Amino acid sequence: MIESTLVSVDVIALRFDPDARTVLVGVAPRAQAPFAGELALPGVLLGRGERLRDATTRAVTGKLGLAGESVTATGQLATFDEPSRDPRGPTLSIALWATVTGPSGDVAVWHRLDDVPALAFDHDRIVADCRPLLADKLWRDVAFTAGLLGREFTTAQALDVTESLTGDRPYPANLGRTMDRVPGLERTTEHASALPKGGRPPLVWKWSSEAVRA
Amino acid sequence: MIESTLVSVDVIALRFDPDARTVLVGVAPRAQAPFAGELALPGVLLGRGERLRDATTRAVTGKLGLAGESVTATGQLATFDEPSRDPRGPTLSIALWATVTGPSGDVAVWHRLDDVPALAFDHDRIVADCRPLLADKLWRDVAFTAGLLGREFTTAQALDVTESLTGDRPYPANLGRTMDRVPGLERTTEHASALPKGGRPPLVWKWSSEAVRA
DNA sequence: GCAATAGTGTCTGTTAGACAGTATTCC
DNA sequence: GGAATACTGTCTAACAGACACTATTGC
Numbered sequence: 001m002i003e004s005t006l007v008s009v010d011v012i013a014l015r016f017d018p019d020a021r022t023v024l025v026g027v028a029p030r031a032q033a034p035f036a037g038e039l040a041l042p043g044v045l046l047g048r049g050e051r052l053r054d055a056t057t058r059a060v061t062g063k064l065g066l067a068g069e070s071v072t073a074t075g076q077l078a079t080f081d082e083p084s085r086d087p088r089g090p091t092l093s094i095a096l097w098a099t100v101t102g103p104s105g106d107v108a109v110w111h112r113l114d115d116v117p118a119l120a121f122d123h124d125r126i127v128a129d130c131r132p133l134l135a136d137k138l139w140r141d142v143a144f145t146a147g148l149l150g151r152e153f154t155t156a157q158a159l160d161v162t163e164s165l166t167g168d169r170p171y172p173a174n175l176g177r178t179m180d181r182v183p184g185l186e187r188t189t190e191h192a193s194a195l196p197k198g199g200r201p202p203l204v205w206k207w208s209s210e211a212v213r214a
Numbered sequence: 215m216i217e218s219t220l221v222s223v224d225v226i227a228l229r230f231d232p233d234a235r236t237v238l239v240g241v242a243p244r245a246q247a248p249f250a251g252e253l254a255l256p257g258v259l260l261g262r263g264e265r266l267r268d269a270t271t272r273a274v275t276g277k278l279g280l281a282g283e284s285v286t287a288t289g290q291l292a293t294f295d296e297p298s299r300d301p302r303g304p305t306l307s308i309a310l311w312a313t314v315t316g317p318s319g320d321v322a323v324w325h326r327l328d329d330v331p332a333l334a335f336d337h338d339r340i341v342a343d344c345r346p347l348l349a350d351k352l353w354r355d356v357a358f359t360a361g362l363l364g365r366e367f368t369t370a371q372a373l374d375v376t377e378s379l380t381g382d383r384p385y386p387a388n389l390g391r392t393m394d395r396v397p398g399l400e401r402t403t404e405h406a407s408a409l410p411k412g413g414r415p416p417l418v419w420k421w422s423s424e425a426v427r428a
Numbered sequence: 429g430c431a432a433t434a435g436t437g438t439c440t441g442t443t444a445g446a447c448a449g450t451a452t453t454c455c
Numbered sequence: 456g457g458a459a460t461a462c463t464g465t466c467t468a469a470c471a472g473a474c475a476c477t478a479t480t481g482c
Binding site for chain 4: 177
Binding site for chain 4: 429430431432433434435436437438439440441442443444445446447448449450451452453454455
């Protein structure tokens with residue numbers, strides 16, 4: 001009988017901050033050794049029979065201090081199998097993404113995707129390797145996109161999120177055409193409320209009800 | 215302490231058969247319960263500290279009866295976490311791909327990708343879910359493509375492989391342009407040897423030496 | 429009106445898809 | 456020459472990228 005492997009679940013928790021106009025990743029200082037006090041992605045050991053989705057929520061609530069309801073969507077990214085990645089012994093790490101909303105949590109520290117500080121374990125590598133995967137999901141994976149932007153959002157916010165994930169701000173006209181092709185996403189004629197500094201109010205986009213049965 | 219999860223590695227082993235002009239998946243009857251005698255993807259339990267690549271090779275050699283050298287490339291697909299997928303208890307399955315060449319092996323049974331028989335466990339689902347992922351790797355993932363087609367190949371074989379994976383036979387001119395854009399792939403002026411039934415000999419394509427440092 | 433923000437029309441170059449026509453081989 | 460196979464040139468539609476111009480708001 002082969003001795004079984006430990007499996008941990010490490011989560012890239014993303015939150016869109018409309019005020020900062022950017023997407024943020026949640027990290028937290030580790031409570032225990034190894035790497036006690038150092039920042040790390042929220043991660044937990046996968047329980048026997050536990051679903052990945054449940055472990056993801058457990059990591060986000062337990063390690064970042066968020067409410068379970070604030071997790072709007074989750075999904076897989078990749079698996080990291082470097083045996084020496086955890087000093088306690090060989091541990092498989094399944095990297096997942098989660099989109100969250102609402103209050104920022106008790107212990108979470110939020111950083112821009114292109115400005116994540118040095119993290120414990122191989123978490124720097126996980127973030128670096130998974131960033132292109134995340135950028136690829138925007139406007140392609142409806143659950144991811146809707147989870148990040150919420151039930152309805154403005155063109156300006158869509159531009160901000162795209163810039164945060166891809167590193168490149170698209171032209172509004174081009175992004176509009178991209179969004180027109182996203183299934184379940186509808187351009188409304190409503191305008192958002194006036195801006196603090198003036199300027200034309202942006203258009204509102206909404207997910208059709210079937211598309212977001214989260 | 216949380217009781218740890220069992221992790222199995224299930225492999226979609228692909229082989230291009232130039233005579234049958236199609237890509238084949240390797241499956242084998244299970245030697246032990248559960249599902250003894252039924253066909254299944256080659257799979258093994260992941261050992262403690264074992265790399266996924268090594269477990270993939272172990273599955274292909276042990277369960278399909280192929281030589282270790284016949285595995286030309288491997289990579290990740292997705293993770294399946296349905297707790298009831300294995301009657302022995304909750305088991306995580308990491309699905310991986312492997313490309314193989316050479317003799318077809320002692321126990322392996324080979325089927326066309328669009329004609330895989332009913333399989334044990336949730337392996338039907340794994341094949342169905344992963345097929346689009348595999349089609350997406352062709353001409354994009356150089357290791358995958360080179361592993362499947364080998365060091366050099368003809369335009370006709372490229373057409374056959376593309377048709378097997380995507381279900382659609384492209385026009386030669388269009389595939390040629392796609393291949394012109396694949397980094398490390400070079401169109402030669404050589405022609406393959408004559409065909410059994412006559413006809414113009416196809417052009418040969420080669421990977422540049424840096425591209426295939428497998 | 430001016431600054432600030434947002435949306436629209438249109439042009440360009442690239443790519444995917446399609447197909448007729450041509451080339452090379454065996455018999 | 457005819458059947459079988461393979462390659463080439465070119466046309467069309469879709470798409471990404473770019474940008475000038477117009478529209479709406481607060482001051």
